[in-house]
Amino acid sequence: MWFFILRRILYAVPVLLGVSIIVFTLVQLSPGDVVDILIPPEAPEEVADALRKQYGLNEPVYIQYFIWLGHLLQGDLGTSIFSGQPVGGELASALLNTLKLAVPAAILGMTSGIILGSLAAFHNGTWLDRLFSAAAITGVSLPHYWVGIVLVVAFAVIWNVLPGQGMGPDGFPATWEQIRHLILPVFTMSLIPMGVVSRLVRATVLEVIGRDFVTTLHAKGLLNRRVLMHVSKNAAPAVLALMGLQFGYLLGGSVLVETVFNWPGSGNLMVLAVFRRDVPVLSATIVVLAAIFVVINIVVDILQALIDPRLRR
Amino acid sequence: MEIKRGLRSLLTTAAAVAVLMVLGPDREANAEGTLRIAITAADVPTTTGMPNNGFEGFRFLGYPAFEALVHWDLSSADRPSEIVPGLAESWTQDKADPTKWVFNLRKGVKFHDGTDFNADAVIWNLERFYDVGSAQFEAQGSAMTRARNPNLESWRKIDDYTVEISTDEPLSYFPYLVAYVLYASPTQFEKVGGTWEAFAKAPAGTGPFKVVEFKPHVSATLEKFEDYWNEEKVAKLDKMIVYPMPEETTRLAALRSGQVDWIEMPPPDAIPSLEDAGYEIVTHTYPHIWPWEFNFKKEDSPFRDRRVRVAANYCIDRDGVVQLLNGTAEPATGFFHKSNPLYGNPNESYKYDPDKARQLLKEAGYSPDNPVKAKILISTAGSGQRTPLPMNEFLQQTLSECGFDLEFEVVDFGTLLVALRSDPAGPQALGVDAMNMSLVTSDISQMARWFWSANFAPGGSNWGNWRNDEFDQVLREVQMATDPEIIRKKTARLHEILVDDAPWLWVVHDLSPRAISRKVKGFVPAQAWFQDFTQIEIEE
Numbered sequence: 001m002w003f004f005i006l007r008r009i010l011y012a013v014p015v016l017l018g019v020s021i022i023v024f025t026l027v028q029l030s031p032g033d034v035v036d037i038l039i040p041p042e043a044p045e046e047v048a049d050a051l052r053k054q055y056g057l058n059e060p061v062y063i064q065y066f067i068w069l070g071h072l073l074q075g076d077l078g079t080s081i082f083s084g085q086p087v088g089g090e091l092a093s094a095l096l097n098t099l100k101l102a103v104p105a106a107i108l109g110m111t112s113g114i115i116l117g118s119l120a121a122f123h124n125g126t127w128l129d130r131l132f133s134a135a136a137i138t139g140v141s142l143p144h145y146w147v148g149i150v151l152v153v154a155f156a157v158i159w160n161v162l163p164g165q166g167m168g169p170d171g172f173p174a175t176w177e178q179i180r181h182l183i184l185p186v187f188t189m190s191l192i193p194m195g196v197v198s199r200l201v202r203a204t205v206l207e208v209i210g211r212d213f214v215t216t217l218h219a220k221g222l223l224n225r226r227v228l229m230h231v232s233k234n235a236a237p238a239v240l241a242l243m244g245l246q247f248g249y250l251l252g253g254s255v256l257v258e259t260v261f262n263w264p265g266s267g268n269l270m271v272l273a274v275f276r277r278d279v280p281v282l283s284a285t286i287v288v289l290a291a292i293f294v295v296i297n298i299v300v301d302i303l304q305a306l307i308d309p310r311l312r313r
Numbered sequence: 314m315e316i317k318r319g320l321r322s323l324l325t326t327a328a329a330v331a332v333l334m335v336l337g338p339d340r341e342a343n344a345e346g347t348l349r350i351a352i353t354a355a356d357v358p359t360t361t362g363m364p365n366n367g368f369e370g371f372r373f374l375g376y377p378a379f380e381a382l383v384h385w386d387l388s389s390a391d392r393p394s395e396i397v398p399g400l401a402e403s404w405t406q407d408k409a410d411p412t413k414w415v416f417n418l419r420k421g422v423k424f425h426d427g428t429d430f431n432a433d434a435v436i437w438n439l440e441r442f443y444d445v446g447s448a449q450f451e452a453q454g455s456a457m458t459r460a461r462n463p464n465l466e467s468w469r470k471i472d473d474y475t476v477e478i479s480t481d482e483p484l485s486y487f488p489y490l491v492a493y494v495l496y497a498s499p500t501q502f503e504k505v506g507g508t509w510e511a512f513a514k515a516p517a518g519t520g521p522f523k524v525v526e527f528k529p530h531v532s533a534t535l536e537k538f539e540d541y542w543n544e545e546k547v548a549k550l551d552k553m554i555v556y557p558m559p560e561e562t563t564r565l566a567a568l569r570s571g572q573v574d575w576i577e578m579p580p581p582d583a584i585p586s587l588e589d590a591g592y593e594i595v596t597h598t599y600p601h602i603w604p605w606e607f608n609f610k611k612e613d614s615p616f617r618d619r620r621v622r623v624a625a626n627y628c629i630d631r632d633g634v635v636q637l638l639n640g641t642a643e644p645a646t647g648f649f650h651k652s653n654p655l656y657g658n659p660n661e662s663y664k665y666d667p668d669k670a671r672q673l674l675k676e677a678g679y680s681p682d683n684p685v686k687a688k689i690l691i692s693t694a695g696s697g698q699r700t701p702l703p704m705n706e707f708l709q710q711t712l713s714e715c716g717f718d719l720e721f722e723v724v725d726f727g728t729l730l731v732a733l734r735s736d737p738a739g740p741q742a743l744g745v746d747a748m749n750m751s752l753v754t755s756d757i758s759q760m761a762r763w764f765w766s767a768n769f770a771p772g773g774s775n776w777g778n779w780r781n782d783e784f785d786q787v788l789r790e791v792q793m794a795t796d797p798e799i800i801r802k803k804t805a806r807l808h809e810i811l812v813d814d815a816p817w818l819w820v821v822h823d824l825s826p827r828a829i830s831r832k833v834k835g836f837v838p839a840q841a842w843f844q845d846f847t848q849i850e851i852e853e
Binding site for chain 1: 559
């Protein structure tokens with residue numbers, strides 16, 4: 001098992017290196033450099049040069065990359081070219097904000113997805129199956145930024161019972177005011193995992209229910225809930241893999257949902273960095289998000305291996 | 314059994330929604346005297362005393378907290394804002410050597426950290442922007458300041474409250490440029506550790522508001538500065554909170570749900586419903602123009618022919634554009650607004666006249682079978698760009714009726730900015746014959762910035778590389794002049810040249826719409842890019 005875990009972690013290293021190289025290369029492909037956007041044309045060349053030197057932009061791209069990588073390995077994510085603030089602080093704050101949305105959205109979306117999918121499968125062909133399947137398809141099909149706008153119009157503008165933008169006051173532990181700010185964006189973000197997980201759970205459970213061993217278990221006279229446990233265990237690996245991916249997507253920050261709710265999360269930070277060509281912020285955000293994505297997948301792989309020993313081979 | 318279970322869960326959900334409803338309306342804290350504003354910038358403008366995000370940054374995190382030797386008079390809605398004494402009580406241009414200006418500093422001015430504003434602070438700040446070798450040099454702030462004020466060359470302390478500033482050549486409008494150099498506290502800079510990154514979190518200027526909280530990407534909170542030097546302008550508000558909200562529907566929802574009291578640039582199509590709901594829509598003439606800048610450097614550009622440029626100006630339906638924007642803009646027939654005394658008496662008086670446009674195109678050798686083919690660089694959005702896609706499509710349609718066959722190169726705002734600062738015949742211009750970038754028209758210094766042949770792009774802001782010898786000559790005379798009446802007359806002549814030679818397609822002047830809650834009282838919309846927040850009150 002330990003060898004399995006070590007192997008999965010080692011696989012992550014080339015993935016992250018590849019991501020960092022691709023990010024650096026893509027940013028360089030866009031026309032002009034960041035200083036062209038940052039400063040007006042009349043700014044003297046000595047000032048533009050000072051800025052380029054300050055951010056290492058006067059070096060060849062590959063040197064810039066290795067300098068950045070060296071700093072990254074020492075835990076220094078650099079300084080934002082636009083705000084002048086350390087990227088580490090900006091990114092940590094944005095990721096924390098995204099986590100505040102992603103964790104409850106994942107719990108809500110995946111739990112409801114599992115429940116709806118399982119109920120639909122166990123009541124296959126009934127009106128409950130049709131109802132829950134329709135809910136799942138709706139969750140997947142509706143553009144979630146549109147749902148967000150509708151919710152804001154209904155709950156914030158028309159009824160004025162919930163805030164429609166921002167995170168509310170700072171502070172820990174969370175106050176009721178902070179929770180009220182979470183309700184609409186969390187519900188909006190939970191729709192996609194709810195829909196996707198529900199559909200997969202339904203299909204997987206139906207497939208498992210149809211297997212011979214389930215018929216055998218019933219024939220042996222096992223209670224329904226014991227049969228359910230066996231079915232769940234067999235369905236779990238596929239569902240876990242999907243849940244891991246979905247959580248990764250949520251952590252990447254749903255840019256559109258963050259835009260609709262003016263939520264200063266990692267998605268917003270990344271988009272802002274793209275438009276400003278703020279290379280330090282963009283590179284750090286993508287690499288850190290990729291690292292989180294990889295870690296989530298490793299955790300999912302380990303969980304799957306724990307549930308199904310065949311996967312350890 | 315299953316139906317019962319389904320009903321039970323439905324009832325549970327309904328109960329949860331009901332609980333939510335009885336929580337009552339949103340009551341996010343709005344302390345007494347707190348004005349909450351949603352701005353269009355994607356981020357909180359920098360709080361170092363030289364804000365980024367253009368003049369919107371200057372409006373909210375510039376002048377309210379930091380000041381210049383020269384101020385804009387923001388007290389009237391009835392006339393274009395002019396410059397008035399600020400941190401300098403007066404200034405004089407040396408008659409013997411017109412490159413020298415002496416500024417007499419105001420006594421008794423305190424920075425927010427309690428230290429005195431004096432000549433040493435002026436020198437220290439000028440070094441911050443103009444001396445690459447100084448310990449307090451800040452490249453980003455320097456770039457913005459020196460771009461707006463490129464002629465400032467040297468400085469000298471005469472005594473504790475007098476400084477002499479020199480320009481590289483005589484420049485009659487130098488005081489207008491001085492209004493863009495803001496002053497930060499040297500003591501506070503040292504106190505926070507001598508970095509602008511740390512200063513941004515605990516800044517100190519001399520303005521009527523002090524920045525007390527800066528949350529990157531979230532908000533900036535400004536508080537009344539009780540010891541402000543101008544007793545008449547001590548803020549009536551306790552606090553002002555600025556939230557960046559680039560998405561217009563998000564700003565709209567924030568206002569409608571009571572989370573903010575004021576939004577910049579409401580969506581034009583939401584204005585009737587906002588008025589119906591009791592919000593005040595404030596619009597005012599201000600020095601902003603939404604034009605197309607023609608490319609003169611591209612050798613095969615049809616706009617190198619004056620007749621084609623003038624034809625385009627006669628062919629566009631400006632009233633239609635205004636209607637598209639729900640009345641939140643005014644037709645532009647020149648660089649300055651027509652009501653501006655500096656508009657002059659040009660020969661061309663642009664109005665929607667397709668017949669005249671077609672005649673001009675015919676004289677230039679074009680016909681329905683041989684239309685004017687051109688490509689225009691436009692953005693999808695951007696600061697001051699309003700709603701560029703439908704506006705440009707409308708122009709494309711009206712121009713096609715006169716014999717123009719136009720296509721667009723659509724880019725994001727960042728790419729448009731890069732193009733504006735690059736060679737118009739270079740790869741960044743993407744081979745276009747014109748670009749659509751909204752710009753500032755506040756005074757003669759801005760006119761020189763966009764149209765003087767010494768300012769050709771790259772390296773200057775005359776993107777299209779337009780040159781008119783008479784314009785250059787008269788501008789030089791304005792720069793050398795010292796008599797205000799001569800300056801006024803010659804500036805009007807410059808404007809007449811611009812209207813008649815049409816280096817730009819004059820489309821509309823923005824009216825800077827903002828939607829404001831009725832509880833906001835005392836706001837006077839100045840005809841400027843900047844506003845006075847000190848006289849505003851919140852009536853509960």
